[in-house]
Amino acid sequence: MDATKLSTSESVSKKKGKKAKNKVKSEEKPVVEMDTESEVKEEKSASGATFPPTFSMSEIKNKQRRHMMFIKLKQEKRKQKLELKKKRKREREALGDEAPPKEVPKTIENQRVYDETTVNPEDEEVAFDEGTDEFSAYFNRLTNPKVLITTSDRPRTRTVKFCEQLATVIPDAHVYYRRGLALKRVIPQCVTHGFTYLLVVNEDRKVPNGLVLCHLPDGPTAHFKVSGVRLRKEMKRRGKEPTEHSPEVILNNFTTRLGHTVGRLLAALFPHDPQFVGRQVATFHNQRDFIFFRFHRYIFKNEKRVGIQELGPRFTLKLRSLQKGTFDSKFGEYEWVHKRHEMDSCRRKFHL
Numbered sequence: 001m002d003a004t005k006l007s008t009s010e011s012v013s014k015k016k017g018k019k020a021k022n023k024v025k026s027e028e029k030p031v032v033e034m035d036t037e038s039e040v041k042e043e044k045s046a047s048g049a050t051f052p053p054t055f056s057m058s059e060i061k062n063k064q065r066r067h068m069m070f071i072k073l074k075q076e077k078r079k080q081k082l083e084l085k086k087k088r089k090r091e092r093e094a095l096g097d098e099a100p101p102k103e104v105p106k107t108i109e110n111q112r113v114y115d116e117t118t119v120n121p122e123d124e125e126v127a128f129d130e131g132t133d134e135f136s137a138y139f140n141r142l143t144n145p146k147v148l149i150t151t152s153d154r155p156r157t158r159t160v161k162f163c164e165q166l167a168t169v170i171p172d173a174h175v176y177y178r179r180g181l182a183l184k185r186v187i188p189q190c191v192t193h194g195f196t197y198l199l200v201v202n203e204d205r206k207v208p209n210g211l212v213l214c215h216l217p218d219g220p221t222a223h224f225k226v227s228g229v230r231l232r233k234e235m236k237r238r239g240k241e242p243t244e245h246s247p248e249v250i251l252n253n254f255t256t257r258l259g260h261t262v263g264r265l266l267a268a269l270f271p272h273d274p275q276f277v278g279r280q281v282a283t284f285h286n287q288r289d290f291i292f293f294r295f296h297r298y299i300f301k302n303e304k305r306v307g308i309q310e311l312g313p314r315f316t317l318k319l320r321s322l323q324k325g326t327f328d329s330k331f332g333e334y335e336w337v338h339k340r341h342e343m344d345s346c347r348r349k350f351h352l
Helices: 002-047 063-098 124-131 157-169 183-192 257-267 340-345
Strands: 147-151 173-175 197-204 207-215 221-230 248-252 280-287 290-300 306-310 314-323 334-337
Touching: 124 257, 147 157, 157 173, 157 197, 157 207, 183 197, 183 207, 207 257, 248 257, 257 280, 257 314, 257 334
Parallel strands: 147 173, 147 197, 248 280
Antiparallel strands: 197 207, 207 221, 221 314, 280 290, 290 306, 290 314, 314 334
C-alpha cells in the first residue's frame, strides 16, 4: 500500500511539475517575442525612416500619418545633409592648404542678368548729370529738406500712426490731414510754405499700401507700393523712442541709372549733416528691386563690440513708376513704369 501511494503521489507531483513547467514556458514565450519586437523597432529607428524610390506622400490617405511621415522624411534629409557637411569639413581639415576652394551657391543675386544702365559712380557723364538734375540744389547745400506728410481721404488709425512714426524718423517733417483736397491744390500750397517734399501715404482695407513721394518744386514724383508695415508696438525687442537727432543714411545696391535717381530721391529727405551723437541710422537696402527700410540705433558695448537695436517702423517699398515734374496723373510724362509681364518673364532681371 505504501508503494502504491508513493507511486501515485509521485505521478501527481510529476504532472503538477509538468504543468508548472508548461506555464513557465508559456509565460516566457511572449516575453521573448516582445524582446524581439523591441529589437526590430530599435533597429528601424537607428537606421532611420526608409522609403521606396517611387514613394509619394499623397498615397497616404490618413492625414495624421501623412504628416508624421513627412516630418520623418524631413528629419532624415536634415541628418544626411549634416553628415555630408561634417564629412566635407573633415576632408578640408585633412587637406589643409591644398583643400579646394568652397563652392559658391547659386542665388538670384549673383545670377543677375547684366543691365546696360549699370554705371560707375566715378564716371564723368554721371557726375555731370547729377550736378544738373533736380536734386543738385540739395546736394550743393543750397536748400534744407522740409517734408509734408499727408494721407488719403478719411485715413484709418493704422495709417495715421504710420505717418506719425515716419515724422519721428525724418527730421523737420510735419503731418497734416488731407481734408478732401486734391493733390494739385496741395502742391502749390507746399511750395509757397517752403516744403521740399510731399509724402502721401495711401491705404487699402485699413492698411497702408502705397506711397507717393514728390520732390518740390520741380519733381520728380515716385510712386511706390508699400508692404510689410510693422509699427513700433508690433515689434519685439525694440528700443526706446527715437530722439530728435538727425540720423545717418545708408543706401545699398542702387547701381543703375534708375537706381541712382531713386537713391538720390530718398537721400534728399534727410538733412546734410547727421548728428552721430544720437547713434541713429536709417537704411534703404535694395534687393531684387525691393527697397527694405530699417531704423536702428548703435549700442557700443565696449571698445571692440558694437550692437544695433531696431527702433521702427519697418516697411518695404516697390517702385511702380517715376514721373517727371510734380504729380500729374493725366498729362504727366513718365521716365519709367513697372511692366509686370516683362518682370515675370525673367526672374533675374532687375532695374534698380
